[in-house]
Amino acid sequence: MPHLTFTRVSNNGETLYLADSQGNEFTITVTEGMRAALAPKKSRSQLQMRIPVDGPLTLKDVQRRLRHGASLDEVVAESGLPLEKVESFAVPILQERAYVAEQAQACILASGDTLREAVTEKLRSRGVLNDPDWDSWRRHDALWTVVARIPADQSTVSMSDDAAEFTFDPTSRTVIPENDAARWLSNAPEPAVPAAPEPQSESVVVIEDEAVSGMTEEQAIARHPAGSGRPEPAGTPVEVSNVSPLPRDGAPAAAGGGKPLSRRAARRRSSRQRADQRREPTWDEILFGVSRHDPKDE
Structure with missing residues (x-):
């Protein structure tokens, strides 16, 4: 061919x-x-910057349209003014747009290159010798949109967007790529996708008892004296000694093989034994396996 x-x-x-x-x-x-x-195609953000005006455009409206990205042909078509008249006051606005685009190209990227150098190097690596067409327009938030367009007959580059679009902050002199073409030309990383939050497990509070294996008998008694009634964790094995079986049919039980107890003393002892079975063991019983009773009750 x-x-x-x-x-x-x-x-x-x-x-x-x-x-x-x-x-x-x-x-x-x-x-x-x-x-x-x-x-030439307008980018999506440029189309959004158009300012609706009811009725014929005034000179101030024309300047606002130009500053926010409209072309001379668009302003002429919308205003009905002759091209020569629009051009007479459009020159300073177009110069401002070109100046801001140059300022954005001079911004230093994370790689250490300027935006202009990064874009030129990327295009040269794909055989594109002509420089892109740079333009800019002001946004309503005082930031600027800067675009770089590659001529259609020179575009051997696969770009998903019609133009590379950047956001330029004149105060901090920084540029942020806003589409895939801008990220590709400036070698910027892909935007990070936030990871899905991991399901939170229920908090489990573990309460550990104090270690008593390293204590002496005197230390354990001093820390938890007899009768302190310290509650013990459920499931702790307890050895209870010196508990006599209950008498059957109300018969009085003998104490240590001695003389039989009186009926009143037997009832008092039986009541105490039943209370010992119902109550929680003391700290002394857990440590030493001994149930201490008051000698007065014998």
């Missing part, structure tokens, strides 16, 4: 003239589809 190069356009703008390497001339009729394909 021969490679054709554009040479000129007809006077009525309806025909394009092309030539091959041998000098042979070819023509092609301009269609509406070609016009739409060749027309």
Whole structure:
């Protein structure tokens, strides 16, 4: 397939003239589809920056439209003013937009290169020799949107967006890539995706008893004297000694093989034995396995 190069356009703008390497001339009729394909496309954020105005545009409205990203052709079409009149006061606005775009290109990236250097190097690595078209416009939050457009006939780069779009802060002199094309050209990492929160397990509080294995008998008694009634954790094995069986049929029990107890003393002792079975063991009983009784009750 021969490679054709554009040479000129007809006077009525309806025909394009092309030539091959041998000098042979070819023509092609301009269609509406070609016009739409060749027309510069506005990025999504630029379309959002348009300011609605009811009625005819004033000169102040025209300047605001230009500062916020509208082109001369768009302003002429919306205002109904002649191109010469719009151009007469659009020059300082367009100069401001070009100046801000240059300031953004001079920002230093994390790699140490300027934005201009990073973009140029990336394009050269893909065989794109022409510099991109830079533009900028002011946002309502005092920040600026800066775009870099690659000519369609030079784009051997796979870009998912029509233009690389950055947010520029003139105060801090920083640029932030806003789409995939901008991240690719500036070698910026992909935005981090927040990880899903891990399910939280229920908190378990473990209360450990004091270690008593290293204590002497005197230390244990001093810390937990007899009768302190310290509660013990459930499930702790307790050895209770010196508990006599209850008498049957109300018969009085003998104490240590001695003389039989009186009926009143037997009832008092039986009541105490039942209370010992119901009560919680003392700390002395847990440590030493001994149930201490008051001699007065014997």
